[in-house]
Amino acid sequence: MQHSAIAFGTPEYKRINRAMAFGGFSTFALLYCIQPLMPLLARDFGLTPAQSSLALSLSTGTLAVALLISSVLSDRFGRKRMMAASMFSGGVLTLLAAFAHGYAQLLVLRALLGFMLAGMPAVAMAYLSEEIDPKSLGSAMGTYIGGSAFGGMIGRVLASFISDFFDWRIAVGAMGVAGLYAASEFSRSLPASRNFRPGERGAGALLAGLRAHLTDKGLPWLFLLAFLLMGAFVSMYNYIGYRLLAPPFGMRQSAVGALSILYLLGIFSSVWAGKLADRFGRRNVLWAVMSVMLSGLLITLLDNVLAIVIGMGLFTFGFFASHSVASSWVGRRARAPQALASAIYLFMYYLGSSVIGWVSGYLWSHGGWPGVVLLLGTILAVALAVAWRLRGLVPLNPLEAQR
Template sequence: MQHSAIAAGTPDFKRINRAMAFGGFSTFALLYCVQPLMPLLARDFGLTPAQSSLVLSLSTGTLAVALLASSVISDRFGRKPIMAASMLSGAVLTLAAAFSQDYAQLLALRALLGLLIAGMPAVAMAYLSEEIDGRSLGLAMGTYIGGSAFGGMLGRVIASFISDFYSWRVALAAMGLAGLYAAFEFWRSLPASRNFRPGARGVGALLGGLRTHLFDAGLPLLFSIAFLLMGAMVSMYNYIGYRLLAPPFSMRQSAVGALSVLYLLGIFSSVWAGRLADRLGRRNVLWMVMSVMLAGLLLTLLDNVWMIVAGMGLFTFGFFASHSVASSWVGRRAQAPQALASAIYLFLYYLGSSVVGWISGYLWSHGGWLGVVALLSAVLVVALLLALRLRSVPPLNPQEART
């Protein structure tokens, strides 16, 4: 029996928002806490910037691969158990990474973390699309992404400060303990699925679902946008630290890590953009918030630390707003199997993180920050053109027509 969808303001809606905030926090904190540690790893293990970026790129790469499998598994075993197991695994592996004996072992644990933590982001979008009333979906998705922004910010800041006063090992151990607590709160808070129905499974079902989503007129554009936006976002935060640690800025590690507090803008912008998209339509909002990203990126070319920080703030604001709008649009447009549509979106989202982030490392080594900005500007221009193309794609269903 189909249960009524959960609307904003109800007790269950508040419980879902609380759980998803913890889920987003844990996933992004554990995944990205190593980002400000990259210069320290390069120093301790004798690595180049591109080599040290593997500690993040490898995790996001294996996570991308695991997303498709996680969506299929959740169609069999349910949404909540997969998400909770994913969060617990990520916390345990982060604790283990703190005791790595060498860089190869650290990379192996981070690769495994990417594989096992995939269940949370792969299933969260599908859970919300199934359980939340369409008129409240933008707000719920924005809250989840806001929790992700907070996790990404706090994970970076905590890891950076602890490593500045102790070591990167102590920083990872602290993040692992925080992940265990988040997993407990998630399991305690999230209501069990009421509208989930076990779907067809197996390779045939997976291929059929891929065919449905990839031959849609609009979804491949949204999937491509995910690849480009996340690639740009990770590249910005991967390499801006190298620029600010070097002369003429010569900032401390903790000060550079503190710049991740700009992720707080993402908490606001993701919820704000979700509400705005619910009211004005996603096709009218997406291209505008992406333009803010591009403007912020160009500001970072200036040799003034305050203008660089302002540019990073605009860039971060625009990214989380864009991701909130695009991801909820996938939930509105996708036909069954919805979890697979969310997984494809996130597969390309994290693949962009790995591919563009890795390429940006080579451009940093050969062209400095100007080379990185040149690449990311091209990436964002292509994404903006795709968003403008989406404005002319006809709605697939009445629910999407209201976007």
């Protein structure tokens, strides 16, 4: 029996919004809290920057792989059960990571963390689409995405501040406790699915969907952009801390972590770019906001803290704007199964984070910050060429043709 969709302002809608805010916050706080701690891991375990980056790259890599698996499993076992299990296991694994006896053990726990956390982003959008009235879906989705961005920012900032006064183990442990609390609130707040129907999608249907999306003339280029843009973005925040902690800047760990507050610019720019794309068209806006990202990267070459912060701000602004335009274009371009197209986009998104984020560490070790900028500049130049190519893409359906 199909139940009526949940409308804006109802008690159920408020419960869902509260739960999704906790879900988005917890997932991305646990995933990215390790990023500002990488210089401390390198010091304590005697690692190179590339080796220390594995603490994040392995998590995002296993998350990328598990996204497709989790979406299929949730079709059989249920949305809420999958999301709650993902959050509780994420909190437990983060808490265990604080007691890791060596770096190898820490990497195993972080890899498991990424795999288990995938159940939340893979399923959240499906749950919302099934349960929320279409007229209220944008607001509910915005709450989840806002919670995700806020979680990623707060995870970095809190971990930096706590480690500055104590050590990285206490910082990671505190994030694990916060994750368990968020999981409890999520489970308590989220209503059970009312419109979910268990099903079993065969491998044949999955392969047919993959073939349809990967042979499209536009979608593979948008998937490539996800890989390039996220890889460049994570690399910036992975290694800028090494530069600012070292002479001549010598900044404190808490000050470097506080730079994650620049994420607030991204929360604004993603909304702004979406409105701009609705007005002028995605094909006309995408390359422009990516140019802002590239200009910010080049500014960070200056040996001045204020200039570096401005450059990071422009880079962050441009990234979130680009991601907003590209991901919404996937939704407009894709035909059935649309959810699979989004999953492929997210797979490439996190794969880029893992691969490029790791490779950038070698450029840092051998060429310092100019070496990292050379790599990321090349990546963004390729991304700009892809965006320019997409300007001539013929719309596939009426929805895409609406700018």
